[in-house]
Amino acid sequence: MENLIPVINRLQEVFLTVGAEVIHLPQIVVVGSQSSGKSSVLESMVGRDFLPRGSGVVTRRPLVLQLVNVPPPGERTLSENGIKTEEWGTFLHCKNQVFTDFDEIRQEIEKETERCTGANKGISAEPIHLKIFSPHVLSLTLVDLPGVTKVPVGDQPDDIEQQVREMILSYISNPNCLILSITAANTDMATSEALKLARDVDPEGRRTLAVVTKLDLMDAGTDAMDVLLGRVIPVKLGIIGVVNRSQHDINTQKSMAQAMQDEQSFLQRHYPSLASRSGSRFLARTLSRLLMHHIRDCLPELKTRVTVLTAQYQGLLGSCGQPVQDQSATMLQIVTKFATEYCSTIEGTARHIETSELCGGARMCYIFHETFGRTLESIDPLSGLTTLDVLTAIRNATGPRPALFIPEISFELLVKRQIKRLEEPSLRCVELVHEELQRIIQHCSSYSTQELLRFPKLHESIVEVVTGLLRKRLPITNEMVHNLVAIELAYINTKHPDFTDAALVSASVNSAQGETLQDSGRRWKSDRAAEEKTSEEKVKSSGSAYSSPTRSPAVNLLDTPVPVSRRLTAREQRDCEVIQRLIKSYFLIVRKSIQDSVPKTVMHFLVNHVKEHLQSELVGQLYKLPLLQELLTESPDTALQRREAASMLEALQKASHIISEIRETQLW
Template structure:
């Protein structure tokens, strides 16, 4: 039964090594400084040379060594045919090694594969089983040798790496520490005993092994240490004498080495009385007994630990879900519907701030939308200067253009209308950007609404996010509804309080709403139109839109400019300036000069003085009107001149003040209407329609199999956890049987 205990532990150890279990198995860990003789002790116990040797760090990965006693079959006794009664087998490769030199090479290659070539350390163990009739059932873990100073290409923190690795093993309560120390070094300097005491201060689970007893100075011995008078340990000290490097170079056999060791203790004057409690054979028997007793003592703890691990594994397996749903369409449909409902609830809860997983580190969900409205959008609107891109010349030109050929007693409202609309247009860009930011935030919320169960199905999650994204929530509407909705730009309720239902996306609709709202704010500028004008007298200068045709031509012949110039300068027909100067100065049957004089005197003084100057010039030179001279006057008037008159400065400041005041009013309106429109048409609409959209687009039996296609990594992990749970259950059952037999 005792042998079965070690075999059971070995089996569990292999199983949990493959599956990643966390059961702390009873084991013996070999700890010692470099060149303390660890490898020689292990090889002597096995009776074979199989461990790598060399300078510096040779053991760079833990070696879990399981020794399994295999009796020699009776059929092979006395047989002349060669038979293999000893072999090794690694856990990472399915091969039986009968050549122990090949085992050594495999250990080296496996070490290089994981730990690399630069003398680095790896915590991933190598598992080796050795079957032999010359060994006792035993499990040992050979750990890297303790070192102080990096040598050669060793890492600079090699001491910390090795110490951390060794402590990870020996700090476990179920680990028995085999502390190897050289007898020819002061025991107070033993690194292995120092490290063992740090995790086992009372020495209850530490066995001391003294090597190199034959190399002590003449006249000295380790009798006090071996008898426990110097450094007391509950499990005591055992002395061994292994092969020296000279013996190894001389190919001294293991049997000869064991005989030499026995002879050394039997004939040594200090050790002859305790020879039966020292030596490699006694060490192997003692370790076998210690391990079995340790396993027996730890059985209740192992069962309790297994019980806890089974509960954890079962809970983890449940989190992966049941794979049996793939054969039942009804179960698949119920699962899809449940995940849809949970996704929609999480989406709405994140917006409303009622989620159970509210972050305390950063803004999320609806709080970020509120931040966009009040901080980002509000700051962007406040940073816009209403008249920064308007200079005085632009305003003066607009005023002049809006008065036409007549002076105005008051500042023309048409100039204000002309100038304010482009300024109101400046509010469009931040409004549209506000829509984009809120839309991006809603998409982010969709991606964050991922429960642990939904993570099982990446395709379903992708499909849930796609219909939920705002661009897909659309429908159809009649042209009358669209027209009514577009006209109601100052409200936020749309048609009868419903969201827009045209064929465009909701996000595009909100963009249009923002543009239309801003446009409507510009249209609020109401300017009274001039529906009447003074009746033109005969011979007066008419506007461009009312040309006077030359005699003999149709009323619509030629362009407006040509007709006006022909009439004004008297070319190809009579006009106010046509004929001789004397005719223009005196009476005329047509009465044209008198009419012109009266109209000019009652009209614009600037135009009056300009025409009179032209008239005097013509009279003084008695020549045709100089077109270049008139062109210079027109160009000078168009340029506006470098300075403003007092009246122009007053009118410019007044227009600028009106634009700033009206812009501030519109800005406040936009800051109020745009967030309301976004909340109604974008946020609230999405929250209300998300589940209906999901059901309508995804709840289809033909899609269930594809939507519920699990992630391959998750499937592999569930398989591993299922196998681990089965191993826990089997181990618990076996330990229960062993406990019953032992009682």
């Protein structure tokens, strides 16, 4: 199981090359406040002074530290690494340089930090990757983060505290990381910022290991026994106490070996019952053991994650397409594919069937038979036509002489007025189908022809060509629909086999009224005689009152207002009802014809024409050698996406190969 940590280190190096964080690798993250002793703890694990020191925020970039245990120089072969020195270090940002002087490692960390953050004590999330090879270290991977700060110093930004917190949380929120929470013993553990942050993401403490530093600096008469035993802050992975080197020890260059010996002596004197479970050496062994077990537990999920991501990035790389080699062939392929997909969407045979809404031919069918059909059926044949309108038309058609029969011209005048109302919904039907044909362009671009996303200029040109073709066919289709209505208006076919015979309609109306024309005449004469008798009686009465007749003033008949409404005679009622029934009968015939003819006209003059000529129109306007280079200029986003997908896919394939090398027997 000791080989698991080097495996994770190899995986970490693989994914660092692509700068991605899609895989949460098991690692140990070191968290603590400023001056809590983080640097001293890390240096004690390495056994060397190599970290920058000073006041304020010293660690200003994450430091990914990989410790690699190697055999001593005498047991090492040249073929293993080619290095004869006992200990050395390498940085990812300068791979070909080997650092055998740990003072130079410190200087390189400082220089690389300032290169990215400047000299104003600001921080950066870009990590520094350091690998240290030594026979005196246990294989470990740790991430040292900037210390939690409260007050900005120097030129630090005002939100430096928030920046540090966000950086720490971005690391420790990874469920596959172990949190090494460092707190100084001479501070209140209950207010430890490191433990607070750890508790936010790991409330049960299942992946938190607490380290209490500076045990030798506690006030006289006090100790950290309750803290180390977990009575103050319970942590599942345990609490380990250590003794740091003092600044005097560092200034006098006290050796690490002597510092660890003094640490053990202090622990034996003050914490004899915990001495075997405390100190820097025990901390290193504990971290190595915890990390190995943690890697073992995370490995199945890690394998699954790599497999899933490999499939996803293979699909992403496929959608980006291959770089263009033959422009002519690529152009023909894209144009043909677009035209085919466009026509298939209309026919309902497209590969990508929309499930959330009607699209293409299905929507056109809905427009023809639901939207257009229901609109026509909702038009009342007699809507907007009053009885007075009908009566006026009949009178105007008779001229100066009273007509014995209903004039046919009045019927034609009124029925044409009603038929004209069918034109507007018919033209609206054309407009709706035209809009759907326009919408299919975007549908095909989004779902079927992903190549168009690679070439934005070609996409724009295809949209322009198809839109132009639709725009050219729209007035032609509208004109034909207009002609359909005009044809119906041009000749009122009263001999149509479905048209009701006028004589039958008249007879039906008479029968419904319950009287014949003669009965109506007799009744009119009787009413007239009664009126004349009443008039004579009024005249006689008037003559007895006056001895001589009086002449009434002259009356101009043209000035007499025509009554707006009056009670119609039986004949007028009959004539109006006959005309209304005939209008309704003929209107329904024409409406049925228009309802059938308009969809056919739209399909022939617009939809089918576009289907038949789309590809030839695209080829004719776009397949021109001077345009190929410009139209097939790839989108910068697509090119970048392809490179990133290819790099990530390569990293995932390497990771899969590394993980596959782990045998089941190595896990136990």
